[in-house]
Amino acid sequence: MNIVLLGSGNVATQLGRAFKLAGQDIVQVWSRNIENARELADNLAAIAISDFDYLDRKADLYIISVKDEAINELAKELKVSDKLIVHTSGSTGMDMLEGSSSKFGVLYPLQTFSKSQMVDFRQIPFAIEGNTPEVASTIRAIADRLSERVVELSSEQRKALHIAAVFACNFSNHLYALSQELLKEQNLDFDLLRPLISETAAKVQSNDPHKMQTGPASRGDQETVEAHIELLKNNPEMQNLYQQLSQSIVNLQERSKG
Amino acid sequence: MNIVLLGSGNVATQLGRAFKLAGQDIVQVWSRNIENARELADNLAAIAISDFDYLDRKADLYIISVKDEAINELAKELKVSDKLIVHTSGSTGMDMLEGSSSKFGVLYPLQTFSKSQMVDFRQIPFAIEGNTPEVASTIRAIADRLSERVVELSSEQRKALHIAAVFACNFSNHLYALSQELLKEQNLDFDLLRPLISETAAKVQSNDPHKMQTGPASRGDQETVEAHIELLKNNPEMQNLYQQLSQSIVNLQERSKG
Numbered sequence A, B: 001m002n003i004v005l006l007g008s009g010n011v012a013t014q015l016g017r018a019f020k021l022a023g024q025d026i027v028q029v030w031s032r033n034i035e036n037a038r039e040l041a042d043n044l045a046a047i048a049i050s051d052f053d054y055l056d057r058k059a060d061l062y063i064i065s066v067k068d069e070a071i072n073e074l075a076k077e078l079k080v081s082d083k084l085i086v087h088t089s090g091s092t093g094m095d096m097l098e099g100s101s102s103k104f105g106v107l108y109p110l111q112t113f114s115k116s117q118m119v120d121f122r123q124i125p126f127a128i129e130g131n132t133p134e135v136a137s138t139i140r141a142i143a144d145r146l147s148e149r150v151v152e153l154s155s156e157q158r159k160a161l162h163i164a165a166v167f168a169c170n171f172s173n174h175l176y177a178l179s180q181e182l183l184k185e186q187n188l189d190f191d192l193l194r195p196l197i198s199e200t201a202a203k204v205q206s207n208d209p210h211k212m213q214t215g216p217a218s219r220g221d222q223e224t225v226e227a228h229i230e231l232l233k234n235n236p237e238m239q240n241l242y243q244q245l246s247q248s249i250v251n252l253q254e255r256s257k258g
Helices: A010-021 A034-044 A068-078 A133-144 A155-185 A190-203 A222-231 A236-257 B010-021 B034-044 B068-078 B133-144 B155-185 B190-203 B222-231 B236-257
Strands: A002-006 A025-030 A047-049 A061-064 A084-087 A103-109 A126-130 A150-152 B002-006 B025-030 B047-049 B061-064 B084-087 B103-109 B126-130 B150-152
Touching (some): A002 A010, A010 A034, A010 A103, A025 A034, A061 A068, A068 A084, A068 B222, A084 A133, A126 A133, A133 A150, A155 A190, A155 A236, A155 B155, A155 B190, A155 B222, A190 B155, A190 B190, A222 B155, A236 B155, B002 B010, B010 B025, B010 B103, B068 B084, B084 B133, B103 B133, B103 B155, B126 B133, B126 B155, B155 B236, B222 B236
Parallel strands (some): A002 A061, A061 A084, A084 A103, B002 B025, B025 B047, B084 B103
Antiparallel strands (some): A103 A126
């Protein structure tokens, strides 16, 4: 399979590597910035382009992996009316590709990517969608080459999955970052929290998270909750988050009972 | 070393097991509820008591592992004026044990415990404190038998560490729980998020979390942030948290630049 990769960010980089490792040919890497295109293309033995005049219009698959707001415009520039075009965005509807080709869809890998950190694609869930059942089957077959966990979701489901991922991943990581700041004020090393973070994530791998909830709010220890809020008085941002999240823990417990 | 364990909750259970495995004798388990005391004592080949008249006052170490607000009162009931008494609470000052003995301190294991899940104590950080340098040394030597990561912290530092742990562990777990709720509304399985949760926790094991931050807020993708907030309109609690946490990510980025 010949693939053109449009984009050079974290997702494009990781997907390009994964397809290459799976034995697929990345023929071109496009980026608006030719230097960025070159950096990734060199790693994939592909040709770097930044001008659509040079686009290979005979490839089997065009993967658009750019900022959400650029997807629609970019798709129109491809002018490959009968070739398969997919985007990789969680929060963008499939309809953003409408009119760009007769075959289009979505190939959304649910993972937090950085350019340098290698990830095991076999375990990454892929949410796929196609504009026809046949296209969906084709995209599924493509995703199957990378991952054991391919699911077909509607755009609405995928958007909910993306929001859920923001909570479970982006916001969790931010809580780690805030806790590191708090430790720094007391000259304490973030390393103290690392085993706890690992264990917290490990516990929900085989359990429902609401059943694993521990801490002062969940055990109704109002004295400790209030002591913590008082101790955070010089940090209104964390104080506010502490209150809201503690209340939300109590609310969820009520919902689980009801 | 002969140990009396006061309490029968998650921390008492896990600490009791760990000391037992390290070759120490748990001679008694006290709980206000004798059934709870028995359940744990049976596992530790110890005697269960609920009445202080039967307390063994010749043990080497008394570990108070009960609710924070009960620590002070319980310590006074021990009447072991020259024996070492420690509590295991992150958010309670060492001074809560003042007057209960000439030797007292803190043995705080920083981990999220449940009764059933086994944990590797060697990697758990222990924050210790003693009322004299000699007592601190004794407590350190005791903690060293369980863990490779023993640090001496002041009560103020330990309280900050506990708050940081609430953010990094309890609140993160709650975000997992909220994301599961959101997925359920779309008939999606929480299993889809598990690899992402693992990877998010794994990334900060060797990196600073603020450098690992990904997602719409951190890349300034205001369009996606607003789309998510709109999609959460039927869930005011998550909508509010989404806004606050996204703003907090932006604020932290500003602080990191400055």
